[in-house]
Amino acid sequence: MIISPPLLKAKDAHETDAAWIERVMTVVDRRGYPVNGYGSWHGGIHISHTDAGRPAENVRAIADGTIVSLRKDSDKRDLTPFNINADKPKSKGSNDGYVLLKHETEIGSGDEAKVVFYSLYMHLKSLAETVKVGEKVYRKDPLGTPGVVDGVNAFHFQVFCDDDNISKLTGRKTGELDISKNGRTDAVYGDIHFYLPPQTKFYDKAPADNSTSISGLSELYTSNAPLYASMTLAQGNCTMVTRQKNTQVDGKYDLLGEPLVNADGNDYEYNLYKTAMRNYKESPSAGFELLRFGRVINTDHETLVPADAPLWMTVNYPGGKGVVNLADPSIKKFSDADFPHWTGWQLVDDDSDSDSQCNSAIIKKLQEDGEFDNQCGKLICHFPFEWEKSTIDTRFSWLKTGSEEHDPMTDEDYAKFKAHAEALCFDGETLNSARLWHFEPKGFVSHLRKCIWLSRTEFKQLIPLNIIRPSGNRYNWETVSFHEGETSVFSRHYPMLNKIFRKYCINTPSRLVSFLGNSVQETKWLSVTREDYRYSATDENGHRYHYNIWYFPWYGRGFLQLTNPDNFYKYFTYRGRSFNKDIRDELVSDYRRVQGDRALREQEKRLNNRILYDGQHPGLEQEVISWREAVENGTFDPADSAGFYWSLTGMAKYADETHELQRQAVTAGHGLRVYYRSPSFWRASATVNLPSAVSRRNYQGINGFIERCCAYTCALSVLTETKFPDESNALTLDNPEGILLRR
Numbered sequence: 001m002i003i004s005p006p007l008l009k010a011k012d013a014h015e016t017d018a019a020w021i022e023r024v025m026t027v028v029d030r031r032g033y034p035v036n037g038y039g040s041w042h043g044g045i046h047i048s049h050t051d052a053g054r055p056a057e058n059v060r061a062i063a064d065g066t067i068v069s070l071r072k073d074s075d076k077r078d079l080t081p082f083n084i085n086a087d088k089p090k091s092k093g094s095n096d097g098y099v100l101l102k103h104e105t106e107i108g109s110g111d112e113a114k115v116v117f118y119s120l121y122m123h124l125k126s127l128a129e130t131v132k133v134g135e136k137v138y139r140k141d142p143l144g145t146p147g148v149v150d151g152v153n154a155f156h157f158q159v160f161c162d163d164d165n166i167s168k169l170t171g172r173k174t175g176e177l178d179i180s181k182n183g184r185t186d187a188v189y190g191d192i193h194f195y196l197p198p199q200t201k202f203y204d205k206a207p208a209d210n211s212t213s214i215s216g217l218s219e220l221y222t223s224n225a226p227l228y229a230s231m232t233l234a235q236g237n238c239t240m241v242t243r244q245k246n247t248q249v250d251g252k253y254d255l256l257g258e259p260l261v262n263a264d265g266n267d268y269e270y271n272l273y274k275t276a277m278r279n280y281k282e283s284p285s286a287g288f289e290l291l292r293f294g295r296v297i298n299t300d301h302e303t304l305v306p307a308d309a310p311l312w313m314t315v316n317y318p319g320g321k322g323v324v325n326l327a328d329p330s331i332k333k334f335s336d337a338d339f340p341h342w343t344g345w346q347l348v349d350d351d352s353d354s355d356s357q358c359n360s361a362i363i364k365k366l367q368e369d370g371e372f373d374n375q376c377g378k379l380i381c382h383f384p385f386e387w388e389k390s391t392i393d394t395r396f397s398w399l400k401t402g403s404e405e406h407d408p409m410t411d412e413d414y415a416k417f418k419a420h421a422e423a424l425c426f427d428g429e430t431l432n433s434a435r436l437w438h439f440e441p442k443g444f445v446s447h448l449r450k451c452i453w454l455s456r457t458e459f460k461q462l463i464p465l466n467i468i469r470p471s472g473n474r475y476n477w478e479t480v481s482f483h484e485g486e487t488s489v490f491s492r493h494y495p496m497l498n499k500i501f502r503k504y505c506i507n508t509p510s511r512l513v514s515f516l517g518n519s520v521q522e523t524k525w526l527s528v529t530r531e532d533y534r535y536s537a538t539d540e541n542g543h544r545y546h547y548n549i550w551y552f553p554w555y556g557r558g559f560l561q562l563t564n565p566d567n568f569y570k571y572f573t574y575r576g577r578s579f580n581k582d583i584r585d586e587l588v589s590d591y592r593r594v595q596g597d598r599a600l601r602e603q604e605k606r607l608n609n610r611i612l613y614d615g616q617h618p619g620l621e622q623e624v625i626s627w628r629e630a631v632e633n634g635t636f637d638p639a640d641s642a643g644f645y646w647s648l649t650g651m652a653k654y655a656d657e658t659h660e661l662q663r664q665a666v667t668a669g670h671g672l673r674v675y676y677r678s679p680s681f682w683r684a685s686a687t688v689n690l691p692s693a694v695s696r697r698n699y700q701g702i703n704g705f706i707e708r709c710c711a712y713t714c715a716l717s718v719l720t721e722t723k724f725p726d727e728s729n730a731l732t733l734d735n736p737e738g739i740l741l742r743r
Helices: 017-024 163-170 272-279 284-293 361-369 372-378 389-400 411-424 441-448 456-460 489-503 509-522 565-574 581-595 598-606 622-633 637-649 651-655 679-689 705-719
Strands: 044-048 065-071 097-106 114-127 142-146 152-161 192-196 201-203 219-222 227-234 237-245 253-255 312-317 320-325 332-335 346-348 379-384 435-439 466-471 474-479 534-538 544-548 662-667 672-677 731-733
Touching: 017 441, 044 441, 065 114, 097 142, 114 163, 142 152, 152 163, 152 441, 163 379, 163 435, 219 320, 227 312, 237 312, 272 284, 272 565, 272 637, 284 489, 284 565, 284 637, 346 361, 361 372, 361 379, 372 379, 372 441, 379 389, 389 411, 435 441, 456 489, 466 705, 489 637, 509 637, 509 651, 509 679, 509 705, 544 598, 565 581, 565 622, 565 637, 581 598, 622 637, 637 651, 637 679, 651 679, 672 705, 679 705
Parallel strands: 346 379
Antiparallel strands: 044 152, 065 097, 097 114, 114 142, 114 152, 152 435, 192 227, 192 332, 201 219, 201 320, 227 237, 237 253, 312 320, 379 435, 466 474, 534 544, 662 672
16 A cells, blocks of 8 residues: 555655654644534544635645545535534635545455555545546546635545444454554564563673573563553664553553664664574574564564574663563564554544534543543444435434533534534445444554555556667657566566565655666566576677676576676575585685676686586575575575565665655757656665665766666556656656556
């Protein structure tokens, strides 16, 4: 799922994602979620805006979806019944335009991670011409312009789902998470969380040999109440916080001490590969998963050796901090995909009637404790859909009898209110549910932006329709062929690519665009998992001959083209495999000898490059040959080897830099064509292709760099909210200039 706010104002420099969402989704007073100022359930928020800008600000689709229903504004905003106060001078009413979208997407692997939810954009002043019932829309597409609600510049926005999908989205239907077992493995994203039961022991240090032995350790603390630790891996750092349940306020969990940043080593996240190689020598790849998730997720391909290998990390406890073995089976592991209740998430389903009055004891208790404002952003509430035209009386008749907060409505006032509601509501039969699960929109968008599991249709958009390819002093404008049949490389591997993105922390837009800009180009637009190794040349007599690339058969394989014996053997070591080290050293030495001798490479070309051939190394095990071939032909290794190489080379460090886009215009295909590059993308590309060129500023030396930039540009458009520079280098363009996406 890729998701973004319904308004896309540009981010300020160094503004966090959370702060940006809060700013662009500013809520009108008394029109928040899940209860409005009148004590009635309110399924969304009113987002304030100004329509003073030219052109008018657009309300946009938050994710790819299909238009279920819509209504154009009647242009009678200030008249009865759209203006409930039309009898008052200079009063303004509400625009009645709306768009309802259905989103079918994925948050992980398997059927239980295929989810459906809806987003509603109400009180729109105008609709985009492209908005039609049954049509597809894509994230960031304009839906219309925001209008007015009861005289205030705002529009109503809400996100909701049905009973079947609440358990798919959150992993449960209960108010709190089941802490007797580990969390889900089909969907794993965001922070990693640990439930530490009473009697968890904290020590002064970790064992020097990363063993489970506590000999020589001093016990600092034994917990007498449950503790909840949360680990955030981002920007190279590891931040660990601990919470404990507040004994006075129901549902509140207090932070203990200050957040621990890199308490277990500097650049902790950037160094996960090194730590895995050091601490889990028998199974580094499985050890990487332990470091990343607190457990091994991919049990089909990873086996931790020994099975009880520990994960020693520094964690706060009441009054101090100590080292805990978080891999202990008594400690349960979760991720943000489980919507942990100790971080505030709570499913509210204690108001079972069919009217719109909020009678939830949970909500009332939060209000009484003064915690409602702190908690409302993470409440997931089950109540009737407020825009269903046929149930207005069922939902609102309570207004005629009044409540503790409000006097009863007169029949005349209720009739006026009902006419107003009927003018704004619509037929919601397609939703097939009297009661729906509602999310606080800001919280939903912010939380699901951590997911970045790409659905098939989202992944497909990352393949450019056209590319610019240099040819001598000219540029060609080429159409990209894309194969997506059942047996295609794309269809067979995109789910595993999602899994390695998750494992190797390729989980931010800037990291994904850096990876994909290279991988999509190197795999011929996700159509092959090996490089071309067969070439031809003409000898001095004019005879044509064919030869293999000089490092054959150790040519590039996988989604980042793992190349040469040294890198292959490093990958085999990382996977915990045993092999003849003398043969490895022999192959690595021969590779370096040929690499450093141009004359020898030319001589080898005439002999079809035989020095590195398998037959020249009699001790080479057949098993090693099979492992090498699996990096091209396997179901797991092509993607996993790319994640390994990403980590080995430290690509994330460059991907995390600010991407300062530079517009490049060339003449190609009888017209002006544009692509975009950035110093950070150059450095990320160089580190996996030509490490000696990382510091270059002339963008020269990397094979196919302009084609890589075309894939990078496409990925930026699909995965980010980046503004692209125009011909004056001003960041004004919502989409890359002249680029159409594959849809």
